[in-house]
Amino acid sequence: xxxxxxxxxxxxxxxxxxSNGVEFFPALIAAIDTAQTEVRxxxxxxxxxxxxxxxHDALCRAAQRNIHVYVIVDWIGTGNQRSKELERSFxxxxxxxxxxxxxxxxxxxxxxxxxxxxDKKVAIIGGININHDLFAEGExxxxxxxxxxxxxxxxxxxxxxEIHQLMSEQxxxxxxxxxxxxxxxxxxxxxxxxxxxxxxxxGLAPRDNFRFRNTIQKAYSQALGNAKTRxxxxxxxxxxxxxxxxALINAARRxxxxxxxxxxxxxxxxxxxxxxxxxxxxxxxxxxxxxxxSQLHAKVAVIDDDWTTIGSxxxxxxxxxxxxxxxxxIKDHTFSKQLATAILQGIDDGRHIDPATYKDIxxxxxxxxxxxxxxxxxxxxxxxIEDFM
Numbered sequence: 556x557x558x559x560x561x562x563x564x565x566x567x568x569x570x571x572x573x574s575n576g577v578e579f580f581p582a583l584i585a586a587i588d589t590a591q592t593e594v595r596x597x598x599x600x601x602x603x604x605x606x607x608x609x610x611h612d613a614l615c616r617a618a619q620r621n622i623h624v625y626v627i628v629d630w631i632g633t634g635n636q637r638s639k640e641l642e643r644s645f646x647x648x649x650x651x652x653x654x655x656x657x658x659x660x661x662x663x664x665x666x667x668x669x670x671x672x673x674d675k676k677v678a679i680i681g682g683i684n685i686n687h688d689l690f691a692e693g694e695x696x697x698x699x700x701x702x703x704x705x706x707x708x709x710x711x712x713x714x715x716x717e718i719h720q721l722m723s724e725q726x727x728x729x730x731x732x733x734x735x736x737x738x739x740x741x742x743x744x745x746x747x748x749x750x751x752x753x754x755x756x757x758g759l760a761p762r763d764n765f766r767f768r769n770t771i772q773k774a775y776s777q778a779l780g781n782a783k784t785r786x787x788x789x790x791x792x793x794x795x796x797x798x799x800x801x802a803l804i805n806a807a808r809r810x811x812x813x814x815x816x817x818x819x820x821x822x823x824x825x826x827x828x829x830x831x832x833x834x835x836x837x838x839x840x841x842x843x844x845x846x847x848x849s850q851l852h853a854k855v856a857v858i859d860d861d862w863t864t865i866g867s868x869x870x871x872x873x874x875x876x877x878x879x880x881x882x883x884x885i886k887d888h889t890f891s892k893q894l895a896t897a898i899l900q901g902i903d904d905g906r907h908i909d910p911a912t913y914k915d916i917x918x919x920x921x922x923x924x925x926x927x928x929x930x931x932x933x934x935x936x937x938x939x940i941e942d943f944m
Contacts, residue, residue, distance in 0.1 A: 562758035562774055562884050568712035570755050570885060572865075572893055573681065575702045576688035580606060582709055583671060583679060587613040590673040593623045595722045597670045599632035599867070601641060602686035610685050611641070615648035624650045625726055629666045630657040632684070653730045655879075663938045664764055667878040669707070669867050670722055678718040680759075680883050681707025682854045682867050691850045693821030701849040704901060706894070708865050708883055710757070717759045721881065755887040762868060762880040771868045771882050772875045776802045778858045782811045787898045788856045790870035791818035793829040794931055799870065800832065807839045814842040816902055818851030825871075827927035830920070837910040844905035854882070857895040861888050872931070876939035 573579045587594055587610075594617050601607055618624045626645060630638055638654045645652040655666040671679040688703040690696070710718070760774050761767045779786060779802040786806055793815065807813045815836065819826055833843060854874075855865045866882025868874045885891070 562760045562770065564756050564758040564884070564886065565713040565717075566756050568710060568714045568755045568757045570711075570757060570883075570887070570890060571709040572890065572897075573679070573683075573707040573709055574897060575705055576606065576683060577702065579679070579681070579683045579705075579707050580609065584609060584613045586671070586673045586677050586679070587617050590617055590622050592674050593625075593672075594674075595625045595670070595672045595719065595726075596685075597627040597666060597668050597722055597725060598685050599629045599665065599667045599669065600684035600686055600692070601626075601628045601633045601637070602684070603637055603640065604687045604690065606687040607685050611644065614650055615645070618645075618649040625722075626650055626652050627655055627666065627722075627725060627729065628652075629655045631665050632667070651726075653726065655729055662764075663877055665873075665878045666725070667867050667874060668761075668881040670718060670881055672715060672719045672722055675715060675719050676711065678710040678715045679707055680710065680718060680867075680881060681705070681865055682852055683707050684852075691821075693850075694823065695820065699849050703850045703852050704846065704848070705852040706855055706865055706897070708885075710883070712755075714757050714759060714883075718881075721759065721761055725879075755885060755890060757883055757885045757887070760864070760866070760882045760884050762875070762878070762882075764877070764879075771864075771866075771880060772799060774864065774882070774884055775799060775856070775870075778856075778862045778864075779803060779806045779811075782806045782809075782858050784859055785812045785814075786856070786858045787814050787816070787895060787902075788870065789816045789851070789853050789898055789901065791821065791851050791854070792825050792869045792871045792874075793817045793832065794825065794871040795875055796872060796935070799875065800836070803836065803841060804839045807841050812842075813840070814844060814902060816844045816846055816851070816898065816905060819845040819847075821850065824927055824931075827924050828931045831924040831928035833908060833913055837908065837913060843908040844902050845908065846901055846905045848901075848904035851901070853901075855894060855898065857891050857898060860891045860895055862886055863891045863894055865894070872935040872939060876935065 683705045689699050760770045762771045857863050863885040864882050868880040868882050
C-alpha cells in the first residue's frame with residue numbers, strides 16, 4: 556500500500572482562481588515570458604492546436620533567453636506521434652523534454668497532473684490541459700458552443716516550494732539525469748516570494764502508487780466526514796470505489812446537502828458506469844446534476860464554504876487509485892465562496908436528475924448500467940489491486 560502522507564498546510568499563500576482557458580492561458584504565458592531562471596511544466600495533454608502552439612512558442616522563447624525549461628507530458632494523453640514532435644521541436648529550442656511512461660514500460664499509471672512553476676515563485680495547479688477549450692475531447696470530438704468548463708489556481712507563497720519539489724522529483728524519476736543537469740538543479744538561484752496581500756492556508760495533495768497512494772481520497776473522506784451543511788462535488792467522470800461513495804452517502808445521511816455535478820457525453824461506457832450509481836445515491840438524498848452547457852472538465856469541490864479542493868483528480872478509479880494526480884486543498888472562506896458561486900452557476904446550467912423519474916428508466920438500461928459497473932470494477936481490481944465494489 557505504500558506510505559501514507561497527510562496534507563501539510565502552510566499559511567501566507569496568495570491564491571487566485573483561474574476560470575477556463577480565457578484566464579488560465581494568459582496567466583501561464585505571462586509567467587513563462589517573465590521567468591528569470593527556471594520554468595517547469597507537467598501536463599497530461601499537450602496538443603498541436605493554436606493554443607498548444609502559443610504555449611509551445613512561449614516555452615521555446617524562455618529557453619532561448621537561457622531560462623532552464625523542463626517539460627513533462629504523458630504518452631497516452633499527448634499521443635506517441637505528438638510526443639515525438641514535441642521532443643524534436645523542444646530539443647531544437649533547448650527545452651528539456653521527457654515523456655511519461657511510453658509503451659507502458661512502468662505499468663498502467665499515467666501522469667494526469669497539470670502543474671506549472673516559474674522561478675520557485677509562482678505556481679499554477681488545476682485541471683486544464685494544454686489544448687484549445689472550444690474543441691471537445693473524448694469519443695465525440697466536435698467544436699463546443701461554449702468553452703470547456705474548468706478551473707486552475709495561481710499560487711504564490713510557501714506552497715510553491717512544495718509544488719516545485721514534487722515536479723523536480725518527477726523529472727528525476729522518469730529519466731536519468733546527467734551530471735550537468737544534476738549540477739543545474741543544485742545550483743539554481745532561489746527566488747524569494749514577495750510579500751503576500753491575502754494570506755491563505757493551503758496544502759498540496761499529490762497521488763502516486765507509493766508514498767502518496769491515498770492522499771487525495773483521504774482528504775475528500777475527512778472533509779466529507781466533517782461536513783455540517785453543504786458539499787458541492789464536481790467531476791467529469793464519476794466512478795469511485797466504495798469508500799468514496801460511502802463518504803458521500805454518510806454525509807447525506809447526517810443531513811448535509813450533497814450535490815454531485817458530473818460531466819456527461821464524453822465516453823458512453825463511462826456514462827453507463829456513472830448511471831449505475833444513481834439509484835443508491837438518489838435513495839440517500841444526494842442531488843445529481845448532469846452538466847449541459849458545454850464539456851465539463853473541472854475537478855473541484857467546496858464543503859461548508861471553508862474547504863476547497865481544485866486539481867487534476869477525477870472522482871473515478873483511475874484518478875483515485877492508479878494515475879499520478881495533484882490537488883490543492885484550500886481552507887479559506889473567501890476563496891471557497893468564490894468557487895462555490897461558480898459551481899452553483901454550473902448546477903443551474905445542468906440537468907437535475909429526478910429520483911422519481913429515474914426509477915422508470917427501464918430494465919434494459921438498468922441491466923446495461925449494471926454490466927458496465929461490473930466490468931469497470933473488475934478492471935480496477937486488476938490494475939489497482941484494491942477492492943472497488
